[in-house]
Amino acid sequence: MPVYKQIEGNHRAIIGEFEFDLAPQDVWRALTDPEEIANWFSLRARVEGKVNGEIQFDWKPLFDFEWIDRITIWEPDKRLAFAPRPETVAKEGLDYLCEFVITTGKGKTKLTMVHSGFSTDAKWDDEFDSYFGGWNYELFSLSHYLTHHFGKQRRLIWTALNYAEHGITNPYKHLADSTGLFAEKSLRSFKVGDTFRFPLNESEIIQGKVVQLEPDGHDQFAGVIESLNQGLFRIGAGQRFFFAWLALYDMDEQRAVRIEKLFHERFAAALAQPA
Secondary structure (H helix, E strand, O other), X not given: OOEEEEEEOXXXXXXXXXXXXXXXXXXXXXXXXXXXXXXXXXXXEEEOOOOOOEEEEEOOOOOOOEEEEEEEEEEOOOEEEEEEOHHHHHHHOOOOEEEEEEEEEOOEEEEEEEEEEEEOOHHHHHHHHHHHHHHHHHHHHHHHHHHHHOOOOEEEEEEEEEHHHHOOOOHHHHHHOOOOOOOOOOHHHOOOOOEEEEEOOOOOEEEEEEEEEOHHHOOEEEEEEHHHOOEEEEEEXXXXXXXXXXXXXXXXXHHHXXXXXXXXXXXXXHHHOOO
């Protein structure tokens, strides 16, 4: 499987493996060019392209989270690695290495990601599971982007809420058990490979295939939107926030604006329904 867990001794890692019909320098650009990163990962990025430079991923205002690490390996078109800054290790006690390796063979470019250094101690379970859930989707997003949309700008249509600010304990469960969000069935009744239909109104229906459904117990749904040029649809939840988004490529501006309005209205109405 493309993303999996590995345990060796007292440490565990997250590993992702993918192949592409692209040149190594194109895969490298997707990992290190801030404009390219924004097409599959965070909303913004900052990369100081050198050893000991900083790499920063920023998701605000989608949700209040940014990730800043120190680059430990910088070998263009071959290897990138980053690890927490010393002040982060001192404050949070989390010390890992996230490494991307690009190789070639048999006419393909292979990308391997290894995010290692997580202790097997139970107190780190939530942290490890959070990273695994995130990479499970984000590496799929990277693979999908490089396979179908490389070089095209992503338009992200999103809605999000903080539990504490909105007084909703578990909006993902609220929506997953509801029969009013998707046409004809609840989110939780889907299986990977199923066709989903998400009506925004009578004429605008988001339709595609389910590619992830609560992987490893995580509150997460993801689908490829066949009706919107192979875009992506994601619904998920973290420890403090809930979010849903559409990642669209080559979208007519007027239609995108209309979809954005309908998308916000659809989720607001669904969350307002009694559990």
